[in-house]
Amino acid sequence: MNGAHTKLTDFSRSAFTAVCCDDVMTPDDGNLLVVEDELFLRKAVAASLRFLGFEVTAAENGADALRLARSRPFDLLILDVMLPDIDGFEIVRRLRGDGNQVPVIFLTAKDTQDDKVTGLTIGGDDYMTKPFELEELVARVRTVLRRSRPAAPEPALSFADLTLDQETYEVRRGGRLIELSPTEFRLLRYFMLNPGRVLTRAQLLSQVWGYDFGGSSTVVSTYVTYLRRKLASDGPNLIHTQRAVGFSLRLPRPGEEASPGEVTPPGQVGADKPESSANQTDQRRRPGRPGRKPGELR
Ligand code: CA
Numbered sequence: 537m538n539g540a541h542t543k544l545t546d547f548s549r550s551a552f553t554a555v556c557c558d559d560v561m562t563p564d565d566g567n568l569l570v571v572e573d574e575l576f577l578r579k580a581v582a583a584s585l586r587f588l589g590f591e592v593t594a595a596e597n598g599a600d601a602l603r604l605a606r607s608r609p610f611d612l613l614i615l616d617v618m619l620p621d622i623d624g625f626e627i628v629r630r631l632r633g634d635g636n637q638v639p640v641i642f643l644t645a646k647d648t649q650d651d652k653v654t655g656l657t658i659g660g661d662d663y664m665t666k667p668f669e670l671e672e673l674v675a676r677v678r679t680v681l682r683r684s685r686p687a688a689p690e691p692a693l694s695f696a697d698l699t700l701d702q703e704t705y706e707v708r709r710g711g712r713l714i715e716l717s718p719t720e721f722r723l724l725r726y727f728m729l730n731p732g733r734v735l736t737r738a739q740l741l742s743q744v745w746g747y748d749f750g751g752s753s754t755v756v757s758t759y760v761t762y763l764r765r766k767l768a769s770d771g772p773n774l775i776h777t778q779r780a781v782g783f784s785l786r787l788p789r790p791g792e793e794a795s796p797g798e799v800t801p802p803g804q805v806g807a808d809k810p811e812s813s814a815n816q817t818d819q820r821r822r823p824g825r826p827g828r829k830p831g832e833l834r
Pocket of ligand 1: 574616
């Protein structure tokens with residue numbers, strides 16, 4: 537047995553399970569064409585990719601590969617360069633000549649720079665030199681598929697008359713387009729992903745600002761105030777203060793507040809008044825405890 541076979545055998549015992557089980561929650565999918573004249577390698581590659589969830593068609597020569605690749609769409613070709621009839625580079629030249637832009641990972645025993653350059657200039661997406669680890673091939677397959685597929689669209693979020701489009705970054709209330717800063721957008725997005733839940737200032741800090749402020753939540757109250765102002769409409773306030781805890785995105789409870797009452801005039805603060813007023817002063821005039829740089833909150 538040569539090096540490739542030894543590695544594949546080792547792989548099937550140990551690493552394979554690791555590759556498989558990392559991805560149990562998100563099985564791989566995609567139609568792959570594996571072209572390899574060496575029986576053991578063809579079977580090992582096809583079997584392991586199938587095990588991970590891919591649809592795999594296998595071919596043992598260039599003529600079959602061309603016929604299959606022309607007969608139906610594949611998401612990716614794993615293509616041996618040295619085949620008994622038409623070599624892998626030639627197969628890709630002909631497919632590209634047809635206008636077929638299917639991604640390709642070349643497999644080859646050659647490892648000279650010239651071959652690598654040839655493979656990539658005629659439209660290969662990656663290149664594996666034998667012997668290789670199946671685990672590495674799987675990683676490259678996933679990478680090429682990720683690159684070649686459009687990202688899955690993020691669903692638009694909605695709550696009451698509020699909508700937030702995660703693709704276009706458009707926020708609307710009652711159809712009216714609302715301009716938000718990036719931080720305001722992230723804050724609103726987090727509220728809309730957790731409607732009805734009281735979110736603590738600490739949660740909002742870590743999820744929206746992404747780091748720990750050492751307990752200071754000034755910035756959260758400030759940005760909630762900005763957000764309430766921008767979202768103000770004829771409808772009720774939707775971001776409610778839970779005293780001493782945090783904030784929640786929800787509809788007002790009966791009798792809680794007159795709509796559209798909680799519209800905050802510029803320079804003042806609504807439901808959050810005592811704390812936010814103090815905090816805004818704190819942020820503007822006393823930029824922080826010892827050791828914190830001015831502007832660090834932003
Ligand atoms: Ca070969």
